[in-house]
Amino acid sequence: MNLNERIPNNVNLSEDKRLQRALEKWLPNFLSWWHDMGPEGFQEKDVWLRTAIDVGSEGWAHFDYVKMPEYRWGIFLEPAQPDAKVGFGDNFGAPAYQEVPGEFRNALRRIIVTQGDTEPASVEQQRRLGATCPSLYDLRNLFQVNVEEGRHLWAMVYLLHAYFGRDGRDEADALLERRSGNPDKPSILEAFNQPCDDWLNFYAFTMFTDRDGKYQLSALAESGFEPLARTCKFMLTEEEHHMFVGDTGLSRVVKRTAQLMKENEDVREVGGIPLDIVQKYINFWFSYSLDLFGGEISSNSADFFAAGLKGRFKEQEQYTDHIAAEGSFTMMVVENGKLVPREVPLRNALNEILRGEYVKDCEKGLARWNKALTDEGMSQRLFLPNIRFHRHVGEYAGHNLDLDGNLISKEEFEAKKSEWLPTKEDREYVGSLMKPVTEVGKIANWIAPPTSGIKGKPFEFEYVRL
Amino acid sequence: MPALPQSGIKLSPLHVESTDDTRDYKYVSLKFHRDKRYVDLTMRGPECWPQKNADEIQRMGDEYWPLRAYRELDDALLYLRVNEPEIGLVCVRTQGDIQNVLDRDAELAANRDNWLVREIILLMARTLRRLDLTAKSFFAIMEPGSCFAGNLFELVLASDRGYMLNNPDERVEVALSELNPGAFPMSNGLTRLESRFLAEPKKAYEAFAHEGSFDTEAAEAAGLVTFAPDDLDWDDEIRLAIEERTSLSPDALTGMEASLRFAGPETMDTKIYGRLTAWQNWIFQRPNAVGPNGALTNYGKPTQAKFDYKRT
CATH class of the missing domain: 1.10.12 (Lyase 2-enoyl-coa Hydratase; Chain  A, domain 2)
Structure with missing residues (x-):
């Protein structure tokens, strides 16, 4: 097989025998994974998709109809910066690592595998959503997200294949073997084992969980290991659309609910999704996504920063002290059943600092949704729960906290749980609304149409040919 | 008891040529990479000659390869210990013909009752124990042109890791001889193969019983080497392994x-x-x-x- 023709790339694949050999074995496994675990029921349909065929502003946004298994997953890195330097940590100012430094091999492999693991997992989580799409526009967006998560898997596999030898090839194989939600071989991170089986879940997932991806990728885009930094920079350009899908998707749900509330106070009567269910989905996905940032106090974060492997969000733009060896960060921790402030050395608090950036970004989404409510004349408001609520990783895991972040008893939490998190009934109700709408220009009753289509096309466009 | 010797042999001082980053003996060379805190130690195998008897060996005296090469190895190890404390890792290589090494082992085995040969084997065993007891990491690097056979295969077994190139176009082989099952005991009284396969003694006996040499795949399957990267991975694997080890x-x-x-x-x-x-x-x-x-x-x-x- 001529890999260089088949795989758009800017990594000199035609000259790189090691990479060719690795990909020749991996590509069939990837396609078989895509066949078994990719979007169900639409593999043979023409979908109007964006394909990256180049890193330039023209090339990365090439739109056309394509059948998903024939999608040209490519390998793209942002162009190299001459004289790139390690931008932070103990080796600040040293030439950037063009090869994996032996002493950081394990740490880097772990970072890349953890990032890579999320990509196929999200495709698996979303594989049955096509059957209940609210419109062809949304169906197309789902598939766009799926194929690009597939490409992001390629991006991480490229790094493993090109820089980690046999270990890397084994890890790349293992990425295709773990399965989201499978108890025997689950995905590494818990948010990627949660079912994502209705479109409200999908929008919340792309809003909150993909947004974690943005912050992780941004931190890795600062990496002193230049191939990783360049890979992540390009991935970020694609990730933006995924968050757009989630952000506007939820906004459209909220808008439609507000419209239906004007018809009938109980929107269930008129087939809408009540705001309290939307709020519970926010609580669920926001809290699971916060876990993805890791422990509040983390020696890994300190080690990765010291080694110059993982920086802070916008490290170069936002900070002047790139060593960060001094200074501290105060956070609330649970001690003897009380929340007390604790001062933590800055480098050990970098997960929490990145999480803080993420929360600020999420708040912007909430503001947009609340504006949608205002625009429809509604006074109700959606909100983000406190970051301590419903956590499974870090300082607050194993404790019970309410939506405002106050410690409460297990009994109190259990008593309130059905008001805070989606219940089986909530999920069943949302599920009951999920009926496919596949007529061009039509949309399901529970969601408002988008304000515009994709790439200049109207909403009334045949985004998927069924 | 073998007969007492009529006369001994003379041990001349070892001849060494050194520069800032090399130290060369006749059969042993050290090449220092001080910025990366490791050294390449290369042992050259014996030349080809017809099998000698005890008298002929005694006439060769301290020029006899097993004696000279191991005296040099001993000296090199002591030099590294005393003079190069910051060198943390020794990459052990060999150059030569496997058959020549196996022939010398056969010669030593055939004459093992001779006083001098016995002393030489004891010296080889002691030098190998010195390697075991050296507080530096050892990686054996098995590449084309190497001769890790018989007594020199003990260098692989004494090393903390063994890397053997797997390339169908450039075969690399290793081999055992009649000396491996007992002539070079470790400090724990076991052979190195027995130590390696402590939990699976059968594997040690299988390796001893193996006919002929081992190619890379056979050596890997028999558990004789730690890693067998192929030619595309080789350089990077070795670089990474060295950098990783010396950073600890x-x-x-x-x-x-x-x-x-x-x-x-x-x-x-x-x-x-x-x-x-x-x-x-x-x-x-x-x-x-x-x-x-x-x-x-x-x-x-x-x-x-x-x-x-x-x-x-």
Whole structure:
């Protein structure tokens, strides 16, 4: 097989025998994974998709109809910066690592595998959503997200294949073997084992969980290991659309609910999704996504920063002290059943600092949704729960906290749980609304149409040919 | 008891040529990479000659390859210990013809009752034990043109890791001889193969019983080598392995390596050299652990340990 023709790339694949050999074995496994675990029921349909065929502003946004298994997953890195330097940590100012430094091999492999693991997992989580799409526009967006998560898997596999030898090839194989939600071989991170089986879940997932991806990728885009930094920079350009899908998707749900509330106070009567269910989905996905940032106090974060492997969000733009060896960060921790402030050395608090950036970004989404409510004349408001609520990783895991972040008893939490998190009934109700709408220009009753289509096309466009 | 010798042989001083970053003997060469804290140690195998009897060996005296090469190896190891404390890793290579090494082993085995040959074998065994007891990491690098066979295969077994190139176009082979099953006991009284396969003694006997040499795949399957990267991965794997190893705390490595090198039965030697010096007296009290820049002191803190890389 001529890999260089088949795989758009800017990594000199035609000259790189090691990479060719690795990909020749991996590509069939990837396609078989895509066949078994990719979007169900639409593999043979023409979908109007964006394909990256180049890193330039023209090339990365090439739109056309394509059948998903024939999608040209490519390998793209942002162009190299001459004289790139390690931008932070103990080796600040040293030439950037063009090869994996032996002493950081394990740490880097772990970072890349953890990032890579999320990509196929999200495709698996979303594989049955096509059957209940609210419109062809949304169906197309789902598939766009799926194929690009597939490409992001390629991006991480490229790094493993090109820089980690046999270990890397084994890890790349293992990425295709773990399965989201499978108890025997689950995905590494818990948010990627949660079912994502209705479109409200999908929008919340792309809003909150993909947004974690943005912050992780941004931190890795600062990496002193230049191939990783360049890979992540390009991935970020694609990730933006995924968050757009989630952000506007939820906004459209909220808008439609507000419209239906004007018809009938109980929107269930008129087939809408009540705001309290939307709020519970926010609580669920926001809290699971916060876990993805890791422990509040983390020696890994300190080690990765010291080694110059993982920086802070916008490290170069936002900070002047790139060593960060001094200074501290105060956070609330649970001690003897009380929340007390604790001062933590800055480098050990970098997960929490990145999480803080993420929360600020999420708040912007909430503001947009609340504006949608205002625009429809509604006074109700959606909100983000406190970051301590419903956590499974870090300082607050194993404790019970309410939506405002106050410690409460297990009994109190259990008593309130059905008001805070989606219940089986909530999920069943949302599920009951999920009926496919596949007529061009039509949309399901529970969601408002988008304000515009994709790439200049109207909403009334045949985004998927069924 | 063999007959007492009529006369001994003369051991001349070893001839060494050194520069800033090399040290060359007749059969042993050291090449230093001080910035990366490792050294290449290359042993050259014997030349080809018809099998000699005891008298002929005695006439060769200290020019006889097994004696000279191992005296040089002994000297090189001592030199590294005393003069190169910051060199943490020794990459062991060999050059030569496998058959020539196996022929010398057959010669030694055939004459093992001769006083001189017995002394030579004992010297080889002691030198190999010195390697076992050297507080530096050893990687054996098995590449085309190498001759890790018989007595020289002990270098692979004595090393902490063995890397053997797997390339169908450039075969690499290793082989065992009649000397491997007993002539070079370790400090624990076992052969190196028995130590390696302590939990699977059958594998040691299978390796001893193997006819002919092992190619890379056979050696890997028999558990004789640690890693067998192919030609595309080779350079990068070796580079990464070297960089990774030399970045670790030298004291921790000394302890871990001693624990792994001396598995199984304890003797006074293993207790003193393998356990006491390497473990209790070393790791936990050393500045690399508990000093201001030590690993334990810095554990969980934002600062990183800074090691004193000197090894004994």
